[in-house]
Amino acid sequence: MTDMATAFPRGRDWMIGPGAVQRAAMLLALLISAGLGLSGPVAQPGLTVIALLLAAGLLSLALDGAERVAKPPWVVAVLLIAIFACLAGAAWQLAFGQTGDEGAGFWSAVIATWLGAWMFVARLSEMTPRAKWAQRLVGLLSPLIFGATLLWLWEAVVRGGDVPPVILPAPTVIAERFAANGATLWGDFVQTFVKGALSGFAIGVAAALVFAVLVDRSPFLRRGLLPVGNFVAALPIVGTAPIMVMWFGFDWESKAAVVVAMVFFPMLVNSVQGLASASAMQRDLMHTYSASYWQSLAKLRLPAAMPFIFNGLKICSTLALIGAIVAEFFGSPTRGMGFRISTEVGRLQLGMVWAEITVAAIAGSAFYGVWAALEKWVTFWHPSQRGR
Amino acid sequence: MSEQTVIEARDLGLTFETNSGPIHALKDVNLTIEKGDFVSFIGPSGCGKTTFLRVVADLEQPTAGEITVNGMTPAQAREARAYGYVFQAAGLYPWRNIERNVKLPLEIMKMDRAEQDRRVSEVLELVDLKGFEKSFPWQLSGGMQQRASIARALAFDADLLLMDEPFGALDEIVRDHLNEQLIALWKRTGKTIGFVTHSIPEAVYLSTRIVVMSPRPGRITDIIESPLPAERPLDIRDSREFIEVAHRVREGLREGMSDVA
Amino acid sequence: MRSVVPVLTVVAVILVLWYAAVIPMNAQWAYDQAARAEVDLSFSDLVAQTMSADRPRLPAPHQVVVELWNSTVMEELTGRFGLVETGTLSNRSLIYHGWVTLSATLVGFGIGTALGILLAVGIVHNRAMDRSVMPWAIASQTIPILAIAPMIIVVLNAVGITGLIPKAIISAYLSFFPVVVGMVSGLRAPDAMQLDLMHTYNANRWEIFAKLRWPSSVPFLFASLKVGIAASLIGAIVGELPTGAVAGLGARLLSGSYYGQTIQIWSALFAAAILAAGMVALIGLAQRITLKRMGMMQ
The missing domain is CATH 1.10.3720.10 (MetI-like)
Structure with missing residues (x-):
């Protein structure tokens, strides 16, 4: 890991900041989801999901601002926790608040959440805190969040897509077993x-x-x-x-x-x-x-x-x-x-x-x-x- | 051969058989080293200076002539632990700290624990490494590692110290410093030292006798008795005597080369 | 080259030990045979019988070799269902079963390697992927992934995908992770000085990849390919077990164990060993040629 500094050269490649692409795509997917949700007849993602995802996107913009003017670390930490809470809330709703007839708007919201999680991990990976414990925490959080996102996607897809349990049981079913x-x-x-x-x-x-x-x-x-x-x-x-x-x-x-x-x-x-x-x-x-x-x-x-x-x-x-x-x-x-x-x-x-x-x-x-x-x-x- | 003779070589020869024909690493080497001598071996690579030291240490077997160490064969001398050997690299064990590295030969020689501890602290004092007992080799600089390896060779108190380009891999400033310390150590302990080097100033500065060697076949071309006094501060290297001896060594080396070329 | 004599000696010793083990392993059977026929068994008879038993507990090496020969060349040349008679490979020949396994192995290996290289490139160039995916790629090496093989086969069968594809998926999965881990260290092999040099040339990421990272990773790639192909073959063989011994070397192993056909088991095992050795040797050859061309080997 010694060549880390040179392996990821900063420069023109990073002008747009970490996670910006993912955020743009996430907001686009969210827009589609909201549009379908307003016009579609049944079982589209609830208002809470859309609101939470929107909040996550806006908070990440605020995070950009906070980092640009070098706000103290606790502000950044609070913003990160808030973004995480919004994403986790939306993810929970999408996985466990289903009505049984999920349509395109739902899937579009799932994609938006996935992109949001990716953006979050990308932000996290770019952080280089000075304290040893914080470095270790960041190093631990990235793979954990990635793993949790995979589990969540599995759960949401199996439930939302009505995948028969003889093909792929949901993680909650496995845990129960x-x-x-x-x-x-x-x-x-x-x-x-x-x-x-x-x-x-x-x-x-x-x-x-x-x-x-x-x-x-x-x-x-x-x-x-x-x-x-x-x-x-x-x-x-x-x-x-x-x-x-x-x-x-x-x-x-x-x-x-x-x-x-x-x-x-x-x-x-x-x-x-x-x-x-x-x-x-x-x-x-x-x-x-x-x-x-x-x-x-x-x-x-x-x-x-x-x-x-x-x-x-x-x-x-x-x-x-x-x-x-x-x-x-x-x-x-x-x-x-x-x-x-x-x-x-x-x-x-x-x-x-x-x-x-x-x-x-x-x-x-x-x-x-x-x-x-x-x-x-x-x-x-x-x-x-x-x-x- | 007197009581005082430590190493005595008579018509010593060593030939390696290789695929591209025999290589005469040593040929007709005659040399007597007396107790308390500091003898340097100098010459270009392939002249057999390291091979000679390895023969003394029973790490190579001669193919011709005779050699005695303390009146014994090299193998007997090795079994009697008659010499300490310092290699080009420090060669400390990375899994042992400095103290336990120095203890290694003492453990193998099955000395009792108290004696081991006493000697370790004594030789670490001698090479100026007090306070680094618990450090691991990879935490120390190259010069300190080499000093620890000298301490390891000194630990079992053999009268003969064989050193094979011990400072070859160090930079010149560290090298000067260690040369000074080595002279002091030699004077204090009165050991006999065989020292291989390819640096003329180092050889002249340290030795009482300088053995100039040349390659193909490896042989002795000149043996120079140093006129320098026992007391040798670093600036003796600017004195006339020093420069004269260095000049003679250089001439000897050049002669050896011209035979070949 | 100077290892030839020692290697041959070791192989000879193994063969001698094997032959020596054949006698006690099959002695009980020979004694029973003799007791039934009420004859006394001399030692030479004992040796002869233990070396030629029909269903020995341990077949002698020559029995395995003969079976290998019979179930490959002889079967195809003279068998009723052989290549000469019918124009297609006999389903009783190891060439047929070996090919079934080999094709799944190669398809899976190709997919797994390609995906593995892609992911490695992503990990090296994207810090988020490095931080989030890499720990899982490493951890996945420590868990027995092979255990999910039966499930993949059965589930894919249930949705109508049968034959080569499910086995290839298992093979791909098994070769994927060694390639990812190997390639990540390969692409990271250039040291800071070499990267700095590229930086002084103002090289962009693509140029650094093409001119420095990729060439430096080639030795690593071949090392992981050797691991990957061996894993792929094991994956394909294990993938043939749950479908009930239809075709492939795994099926031969399983049916041999159902019917107590020890010689069949051993010959299938040796066929698998020959396949594995052959593929590793081929990759080794490709490695030698490539590295020689790139000037990385004398």
Whole structure:
């Protein structure tokens, strides 16, 4: 992120100010919406929606003015919050205040709200507050608002367009399913993540690490294994799932076996490269101390390998969950995330499928997050971690 | 060979076999270094000055002749931890702070904890890095990093210090400063120092003896005993003696080159 | 080149281990066979039988190779439904199933890559997109997207879209994110000095993109293409599972596991591996040629 300043050169490109295009388009869509709303017969966006959107547009003009004459930050903050409140109010009305017969005016208002949210994010992204906490807040708000806008659009489109739930259930329906089936989801999570993915991950990673240390003793083996390992890492190993089911049965053991097969080679390749990454000079230094093999392993090569090892762990943490879920598509007991997804898809209960996918997404990113946090703690010295 | 002899090389040779034929990195090198000497090795790249130091340190194996370090083979000397080695780059471990970097050789030599702490604070004092114990290498300037690496080489108190262009990557101002400190350190500790450089003023300023080398094959062309006094302030470099020695070194280097060209 | 001998050694060791594993894995079956026929089994008989079982728990490497040969070249040349007899690919041949999977993979990969590059260009040039979309693009790499594959297939089937397109969509989705993340770092690869140089020439955004950012991103592009194509293939294979084993390598895997046809599973798996390796190798070749032309490689 170091070249941020030069990556976004200010100059003639930015003469019109951030979000101005979006605002113009938003007001145009609003105009159309209002026009259709006045002339159209049924179920057009209510007056509140139009008023709120108009207010958001006008407030953003006021924000331009406030920034031009460099008003104090709290004025800018209040204006931003007000714009956000207007947009959120309009969005809420559009998603949940529907009458069931939405027409062109409604969709035009949806588009206006979308453009308004975009304008808001664009304004926010251009802000460069001086305080550290405020910078962090802005960095957090932009993606959150973007995500929320996507969710809202999903909800509004599904409700407004009467999308059948067997094609795409609304987020609120998914959330309701999620809340109502806590016990089932937890059982599936334990079966697939804790028993299948986690045990397979632990075995595969540990085996790869031990093997890497052994391989590291022989340059011949290393030269031979690295290309083979890289090759195998690119293969569709998930395909071994039917074989593993045949060997280890339907329960979690076969899933763990698939995960072991999936994570072993990426982990091995990364660890071997890591162990070989200490520079010749640092090895010479160890030699001048007449350090033993284990001393140089513990004090030099393992610490130097840590960035590579963590890279492998992060890659494997995603592979593990994918392997455990997909392996269940080939046969499983009557629980597990993959099992639930494939059977509920068959019964067209998509709300439950999406709830299960939500669990998978949370589990996946949390598992990855754990390794990323550990990495930051262990390899604080590495240039890629120091900048932040 | 007297009691005082630290390094003794007799007809030393080292030939690398490469795809484009053999390379004579060292040929017929004869040299005796006495205890307390500060010996500089100077010459153009490829003259074998670094290779010689690496042979002394048992990082390369000679293919001809003999060499002893403290009367032992280089391998035995290494196992007896007879020397400290300073590389071109500081080569500190980024995951250890300065204190623990200096401790590294002591940990490997399995010294007890109290002794480790005592020595670390002693050598950090010596290289003027007190107060930076808890800093990480990447938080320090290049000159400070190199001083820490010298402290690391001094930590286990070997009588012989081998330095391979330790200040080559630093700017001239920092370099002058470190040269001054190195002289002071050498006088205070009475160590024997082998010092590789390609800077004539640096070699003349620091050394009691200057070994001039030339390439293809790598060999010694001249050994100059420095007439400079032990007390050497920086401005000694403007004195007549200094300029004469520097001139002789330059002549030696030129002669070595003309053989080849 | 100097890696050839070590690599061959490692491969040989793997093959030897494989053969060694075949005997204990299939021994039980051979003993049962012998007990039923009430004959004593000598060790050489045991080895011979375990290496040639019909439905072995672990087929020997040569059995897989023979099956691969039979279900590709032999099937098309001599089979009743083969290319020679009928003029169309046999639905029993791996060439047919491989092509079904490959075509979906390639279509999806093409779409995913194109969209990924577009989004990356947008992210690099628009701060709002960088701030709002990029965190999600990175986060999406950590979640098992493959889990939604069955749903996409079934839902698209329900609205009447079948065949190649649903699988291609999954493939596109899987190759999209690696390309976005790789290309964003590629387009950002030029350092401040190089950007400043362009600035001194008064270059506009388009010129900076065409003369600096795009060329610098090419090595990154190829790296993410290799990741993307492997992901695309997996997506297409998994996309073939929920439709009930109609066609494609995924279908072969699934039907093999239904009927206990282990040799069929292994040959389908190897066909998939050969496809993956072939495509990665092709991209590697394109990378070598391109980088050589651009003078980025010696």
